[in-house]
Amino acid sequence: MTTAIATTHAPSAAHLYNQGIQVGDLVFCSGQLPLTAESGVLVGKDDPRAQTRQVFANVAAVLAAAGSSLEHVVKATIFLTSMEDVAAVNAVYAETFAGIKPARSCIAVRALPHRDALVEIEVVATRAPGSE
Numbered sequence: 288m289t290t291a292i293a294t295t296h297a298p299s300a301a302h303l304y305n306q307g308i309q310v311g312d313l314v315f316c317s318g319q320l321p322l323t324a325e326s327g328v329l330v331g332k333d334d335p336r337a338q339t340r341q342v343f344a345n346v347a348a349v350l351a352a353a354g355s356s357l358e359h360v361v362k363a364t365i366f367l368t369s370m371e372d373v374a375a376v377n378a379v380y381a382e383t384f385a386g387i388k389p390a391r392s393c394i395a396v397r398a399l400p401h402r403d404a405l406v407e408i409e410v411v412a413t414r415a416p417g418s419e
């Protein structure tokens with residue numbers, strides 16, 4: 288069964304897509320930008336570390352709404368507008384995934400769907416054991 292995941296603790300998907308999709312014990316989290324959940328305002332202009340922290344807060348909120356968490360991420364895809372930011376993003380990434388590191392891809396793109404966003408991250412996770 289496919290279930291749409293929706294939470295007010297992550298930025299709105301603007302009716303274009305779902306914040307996440309759950310299929311069985313897998314959760315597919317849409318790419319998250321460094322925007323606040325409440326007002327969709329960008330956090331950390333020109334600061335890739337601050338942006339990455341906000342992105343992971345949003346990813347964590349979507350996963351939580353699906354009965355999962357960052358500990359259950361099995362694949363992450365990182366989109367950067369500049370590979371010059373990769374070290375800063377990696378620093379936050381390494382703090383976030385302190386245990387077994389998920390499989391990962393990291394890609395430089397020309398632009399992201401917010402003018403000042405430097406990073407977007409999407410993940411696939413398993414659901415926490417015992418989640419309903």
Ligand SMILES: C=C(N)C(=O)O
Nearest residue numbers: 304317318319320400
């Ligand atoms: C931010 C997105 N995930 C999008 O525009 O698809």
